[in-house]
């Protein structure tokens with residue numbers, strides 16, 4: 001009897017301990033291209049630039065429906081209106097009831113032209129320079145600058161209408177997670193010197209850097225400007241087949257900035273602000 005009690009207590013402690021450890025982790029998944037999901041310690045799911053049907057995503061290979069791999073999404077963040085960033089946002093919103101985080105012009109035209117569910121595209125509309133709290137205060141999202149263009153593809157355009165509608169200014173995001181890392185997603189951008197301001201303003205732990213737009217040298221300079229502790233390359237191996245992250249890695253090495261190349265489909269975890277090496 002006593003032995004059973006001890007065994008039970010031990011099992012309970014193990015289980016409780018396991019649950020606590022799990023609850024403190026933030027998970028970052030790359031779907032290829034610029035598409036990432038972030039699962040917070042409290043279990044909320046943010047999806048950024050959800051082009052899941054890209055050729056690099058293992059969840060989309062062999063005729064698989066990539067949406068099957070994302071049963072829960074609470075927020076969809078879109079940096080700009082180009083199709084390789086809007087991706088399957090409409091279908092995902094319908095399936096998961098996720099709320100849209102984007103600028104008002106992009107949000108409005110996604111509703112009007114692509115039938116993004118209207119009731120999910122009103123509460124978290126923001127502009128560059130703004131910060132909003134989501135996930136019951138667990139996450140703060142800042143919309144920051146990007147130097148690029150933005151337009152929404154209009155599938156309903158007739159022969160005499162422009163097939164690209166206004167998408168407002170392109171953006172990047174800084175995502176601050178309570179008991180988790182602060183993650184910067186560059187969106188599509190050229191290098192601009194005011195990235196230094198982003199680095200001075202936020203304590204960035206992980207920067208997801210678009211190496212396709214900036215090239216190796218300027219991508220590394222971007223990592224340095226935003227003062228990230230860890231640089232992760234993205235926006236390669238899809239529409240830009242020949243592009244590899246090696247040049248970026250070499251530049252970062254000279255600058256002594258940590259580099260990690262995720263594989264499409266890979267999930268990395270963070271305990272607090274620290275990446276966990278498994």
Ligand SMILES: [Zn+2]
Nearest residue numbers: 082084085188
């Ligand atoms: Zn792009």
